[in-house]
Amino acid sequence: MKTMTTRIILILLSVSMGFALTSPAFAGGGDLGWAYNSATLLKQDVRASTMDSTGNVILVGVDDVGAASDWFVAKVAADGQSLSWPTRSFDLNRGIDVATAVAIDGNDDIIVTGYSHNGSNYDIQTIKYNGSNGTVIWQHTYDSTANGDDIATAIGIDSSHNIYIGGYVQDSSGKDDFIIIKYQASGPVNDAPLWDTPINGSADGNDRLMALAVNGSSLAVTGESESSTANDFNFMTHKLNLDGSFSWNAPQSYNDNGNGKGLDVAIDSAGNVIACGYVDDGSRAMYTAKYASGDGTAIWVKQQTGETIEGGSAVEIDSNNDVFVTGTSYTITTAYDVYTVKYQGADPVGGVPVILWQDSYNTTNGNHDVGLALTVDTGGDLFVAAYSNDASGGYDDILVLKYGGDDGARLWPQTLYDLAGRHNRPIGIGIGPTGNVLVGGWSDTPSNNYDFIALSYDAGAIDPPTGLTATLLSNTEIHLNWTDNSAEDNFVVERRAESEGSFAEIATLAAGTTSYNSTGLTTDTRYYYK
Incomplete structure (x- = not known):
């Protein structure tokens, strides 16, 4: 795929121990x-x-x-x-x-074939x-x-x-x-x-x-x-x-x-x-x-x-x-x-x-x-x-x-x-x-x-990551892992706690990155990532 300069948002799957999925925020393929x-x-x-x-x-x-x-x-x-x-x-x-x-054909002319009834039976018709x-x-x-x-x-x-x-x-x-x-x-x-x-x-x-x-x-x-x-x-x-x-x-x-x-x-x-x-x-x-x-x-x-x-x-x-x-x-x-x-x-x-x-x-x-x-x-x-x-x-x-x-x-x-x-x-x-x-x-x-x-659908020159997983490393740290499917400029990871109203950017990652450790977490708190 061609290299894109637009940043994309990483959407993460829901994970256990109080982490959850947010709605996708990227403009991806498949849009009508x-x-x-x-x-x-x-x-x-x-x-x-x-x-x-x-x-x-x-x-x-x-x-x-x-x-x-x-x-x-x-x-x-x-x-x-x-x-x-x-x-x-x-x-x-x-x-x-x-x-x-x-x-x-190579001139963008249109050739159509099918069949027509001649009064007695069908003949092949080409125009x-x-x-x-x-x-x-x-x-x-x-x-x-x-x-x-x-x-x-x-x-x-x-x-x-x-x-x-x-x-x-x-x-x-x-x-x-x-x-x-x-x-x-x-x-x-x-x-x-x-x-x-x-x-x-x-x-x-x-x-x-x-x-x-x-x-x-x-x-x-x-x-x-x-x-x-x-x-x-x-x-x-x-x-x-x-x-x-x-x-x-x-x-x-x-x-x-x-x-x-x-x-x-x-x-x-x-x-x-x-x-x-x-x-x-x-x-x-x-x-x-x-x-x-x-x-x-x-x-x-x-x-x-x-x-x-x-x-x-x-x-x-x-x-x-x-x-x-x-x-x-x-x-x-x-x-x-x-x-x-x-x-x-x-x-x-x-x-x-x-x-x-x-x-x-x-x-x-x-x-x-x-x-x-x-x-x-x-x-x-x-x-x-x-x-x-x-x-x-x-x-x-x-x-x-x-x-x-x-x-x-x-x-x-x-x-x-x-x-x-x-x-x-x-x-x-x-x-x-x-x-x-x-x-x-x-x-x-x-x-x-x-x-x-x-x-007509947007083909999605920037495709979302797939195979997203999350592993709890400790009471204060989680490991995020995904598969990169695009030639993006970079990844942006955002997080919010359940009690917070808006997301905050916590990391900007280089193109091709497929994992990130999120630290500084508080126990008994649900976090959302995107």
């Missing part, structure tokens, strides 16, 4: 900077969000306009005060049109919008050769601004196959993409792509593939070259008793592929696998069999090629919690990944707390977007957490966004150009009239 809520009469169901290089938030999804539904694209200005331009909608044939994925004014640069409808239902689920862009669409299409037997489509930046050529590559699983069942990732020389996709047993799906990952040729496939590495599905995928700097999702061996379990770049051999696989980790929703890789996954865990006492884990990037001995840290976050026992998305900042710290549902009959609230990337320390307290009387859920999360944390999502009214929302 702004919130933008649409307030239209139409239902606006957000399916994906992203942000551009200047911190504008782009949200896409589907409007409910009665008998038909149109897709929409909204761009919330970086200051959170307004839309950059009026919401754009798309209607192919007065049927259902749904935007499912969005990406930003490139001018990021500055929202006008359409090009649009293309993709109809597979079998003329069945074609659905887009994912999008990626390479360094040359070429566009890759992932999804699934019906083949001549009526079964779904993976599909990957490539467009050049300028759009279709002779009303066609550069190439399209379908992938039919070995059992010739239904195969559905859920996520796609692109790097400089290849792309990876993951999803579900039906086995020879009808309605039995397995976790499946494929790697392709950027010319559309097939590189390798990697099925899940064991036979389970239920369904498995890949939900997210990433590629590290060495070209290795990491996919996460879930499998079912009698109960749902998180499944994460790292596959070798060249041939897809499993470098390691982590299936949390018999544990309470239910599934991985999202994966992210940091600059060291360490792997972060977030999802959901379950215990009888706490119910569903946000589960986040960091795996070491270096290849392990024996194929067992090294867990650097893991955390299950519970808002309140009985609540449903579910991790959905994550992002890593330039300093290696991790931000998780989740939601928390009040099990007593309340609403879903957006929950954003910050973890120290190195040790998994929770650097923020829970940050809940609760638009009164509504369910609120995040869809995507990212880091803005000023380091602020940007979240896109949706809220609804009791009548399910969805609206899109965008949020």
Whole structure:
């Protein structure tokens, strides 16, 4: 983190023998900077969000306009005060049109994909919008050769601004196959993409792509593939070259008793592929696998069999090629919690990944707390977007957490966004150009009239200390100890006795200090520190 010249206040945990916690006095991360809520009469169901290089938030999804539904694209200005331009909608044939994925190219133009009903079935629809004014640069409808239902689920862009669409299409037997489509930046050529590559699983069942990732020389996709047993799906990952040729496939590495599905995928700097999702061996379990770049051999696989980790929703890789996954865990006492884990990037001995840290976050026992998305900042710290549902009959609230990337320390307290009387859920999360944390999502009214929302949080360049402890050394002295999480200018320690009305500064400590002995105490007196 960058060095700060502003002093920070040290907040100390309550300690025994008459010492207590005060309310935090620092201006820390997790503060809500702004919130933008649409307030239209139409239902606006957000399916994906992203942000551009200047911190504008782009949200896409589907409007409910009665008998038909149109897709929409909204761009919330970086200051959170307004839309950059009026919401754009798309209607192919007065049927259902749904935007499912969005990406930003190097010019901050917006590429949206999804599907549209042509009057008989669904076709994949892709549109490139001018990021500055929202006008359409090009649009293309993709109809597979079998003329069945074609659905887009994912999008990626390479360094040359070429566009890759992932999804699934019906083949001549009526079964779904993976599909990957490539467009050049300028759009279709002779009303066609550069190439399209379908992938039919070995059992010739239904195969559905859920996520796609692109790097400089290849792309990876993951999803579900039906086995020879009808309605039995397995976790499946494929790697392709950027010319559309097939590189390798990697099925899940064991036979389970239920369904498995890949939900997210990433590629590290060495070209290795990491996919996460879930499998079912009698109960749902998180499944994460790292596959070798060249041939897809499993470098390691982590299936949390018999544990309470239910599934991985999202994966992210940091600059060291360490792997972060977030999802959901379950215990009888706490119910569903946000589960986040960091795996070491270096290849392990024996194929067992090294867990650097893991955390299950519970808002309140009985609540449903579910991790959905994550992002890593330039300093290696991790931000998780989740939601928390009040099990007593309340609403879903957006929950954003910050973890120290190195040790998994929770650097923020829970940050809940609760638009009164509504369910609120995040869809995507990212880091803005000023380091602020940007979240896109949706809220609804009791009548399910969805609206899109965008949020900006202070990332917390100065994070509070954690792991705070206090040890009584004598009747007149206490030892305070903490973990330093910031590049601060210094620490200030203040103290007051219970009978005193205000705090007094008792020490100014050098940057990086992690302990202090407070002396001159009086017995049978409660002291407060900050």
